[in-house]
Amino acid sequence: MDLTGRFRSLFPITETRAYLFAGGLAPAATPVRAALDEWTDRWMFDPAYHRARYFEEWGLLRSRLAAVVGGEPEEIALVDNTSRGSNLAVQMIETAPGANIVTDETSHPSAVWPWLLPGRDPVEIRTAPRGDYSTAAERLESMVDERTAAVVASHIDARTGFRHDLRRLAEIVHGVGGYLIVDAAQSAGAAPIDAAGAGIDFLSGTVMKWLLGPPGLGFFYAPRHILDALAPPHVGYVGAEGPPGSADLSLGTGGVRHEIGLANLPGIAAARRGVDIILEAGVSAIEAHVLDLTGRLIEGLAERGIEVLTPPVRAERGGVAAFRFGGAAALCRHLRTVGVDVWGYDEDDRVRADPHLYNTPDDIDRLLDGIDGFMGGSERI
Numbered sequence: 185m186d187l188t189g190r191f192r193s194l195f196p197i198t199e200t201r202a203y204l205f206a207g208g209l210a211p212a213a214t215p216v217r218a219a220l221d222e223w224t225d226r227w228m229f230d231p232a233y234h235r236a237r238y239f240e241e242w243g244l245l246r247s248r249l250a251a252v253v254g255g256e257p258e259e260i261a262l263v264d265n266t267s268r269g270s271n272l273a274v275q276m277i278e279t280a281p282g283a284n285i286v287t288d289e290t291s292h293p294s295a296v297w298p299w300l301l302p303g304r305d306p307v308e309i310r311t312a313p314r315g316d317y318s319t320a321a322e323r324l325e326s327m328v329d330e331r332t333a334a335v336v337a338s339h340i341d342a343r344t345g346f347r348h349d350l351r352r353l354a355e356i357v358h359g360v361g362g363y364l365i366v367d368a369a370q371s372a373g374a375a376p377i378d379a380a381g382a383g384i385d386f387l388s389g390t391v392m393k394w395l396l397g398p399p400g401l402g403f404f405y406a407p408r409h410i411l412d413a414l415a416p417p418h419v420g421y422v423g424a425e426g427p428p429g430s431a432d433l434s435l436g437t438g439g440v441r442h443e444i445g446l447a448n449l450p451g452i453a454a455a456r457r458g459v460d461i462i463l464e465a466g467v468s469a470i471e472a473h474v475l476d477l478t479g480r481l482i483e484g485l486a487e488r489g490i491e492v493l494t495p496p497v498r499a500e501r502g503g504v505a506a507f508r509f510g511g512a513a514a515l516c517r518h519l520r521t522v523g524v525d526v527w528g529y530d531e532d533d534r535v536r537a538d539p540h541l542y543n544t545p546d547d548i549d550r551l552l553d554g555i556d557g558f559m560g561g562s563e564r565i
Contacts, residue, residue, distance in 0.1 A: 267388075478494065512530050
């Protein structure tokens with residue numbers, strides 16, 4: 185049985201809709217919904233059951249996320265979202281006078297803004313110019329010098345689906361003694377990540393997209409030697425030890441030192457089931473599947489003369505496929521009426537479609553048929 189045949193039935197939305205926005209908010213699978221229901225039932229009738237298992241549940245999810253990103257469980261901290269992880273990385277890095285960071289248009293604003301917070305020593309933000317996808321690493325490298333504190337990039341760009349070569353970026357910034365900070369919101373679960381092997385220094389992501397979990401929960405990764413060497417910006421009872429009323433403080437080791445208080449417990453229960461689906465399917469198999477689907481969409485769009493923003497080269501893209509379309513939001517409203525869900529941005533006439541393991545080639549064809557109907561019908565007038 186193929187990938188979709190094994191897992192599509194876990195997603196009731198597929199019975200009526202072609203849902204193609206996994207990179208925004210993935211639909212709940214039945215095991216994920218069941219985990220939330222079970223947690224709520226026990227909360228109502230036996231809350232002590234959950235209280236006794238707080239840290240056991242956290243550990244189970246950490247181990248699964250470590251398998252997804254290519255790290256160790258003790259190198260993972262559970263946080264509330266990708267932006268929190270990005271902020272943690274910046275807050276932990278001390279910069280010298282005259283320091284700079286290098287980024288490009290793939291970076292989410294939340295990965296750059298923390299460098300600009302009041303109270304920090306000024307840091308120059310250098311943004312690599314636009315250019316061909318094949319020269320992305322070279323354009324970033326041209327901005328790096330001996331004062332570069334970090335290179336900041338999204339593994340897969342939410343705007344275009346372009347995929348960075350993280351190993352190459354690590355080599356570039358480590359050559360001047362800086363850090364590589366990666367936003368994996370659009371890759372974790374849909375593209376293989378080898379954080380340790382690639383030399384990633386900090387990585388953050390969310391579970392609500394490609395990892396099939398609920399909103400309100402994310403993760404932060406850094407290798408153990410960095411986690412233990414750099415002081416956390418906050419502290420709480422989960423990540424530290426010390427007798428009540430004492431001035432003594434003993435920080436936990438590894439990622440746990442960044443978990444300062446009570447986590448999103450029902451979210452952890454649900455997220456674990458979502459990540460279990462990803463691990464059972466296999467990230468490499470999911471990647472091959474979504475690349476097949478985005479390739480089918482890119483070909484269909486090109487046949488219609490629609491400008492595609494996503495790289496056609498398979499190795500240069502992820503699960504996001506984007507294209508230019510005048511009246512993007514209007515197109516998306518029309519598509520919803522015919523049972524197709526994508527997302528449109530009127531500010532730059534851009535539409536994106538993010539297929540996942542539950543999608544089929546028929547879903548892509550349904551999207552293309554919906555575009556044809558919109559272009560040929562009265563809805564566009």
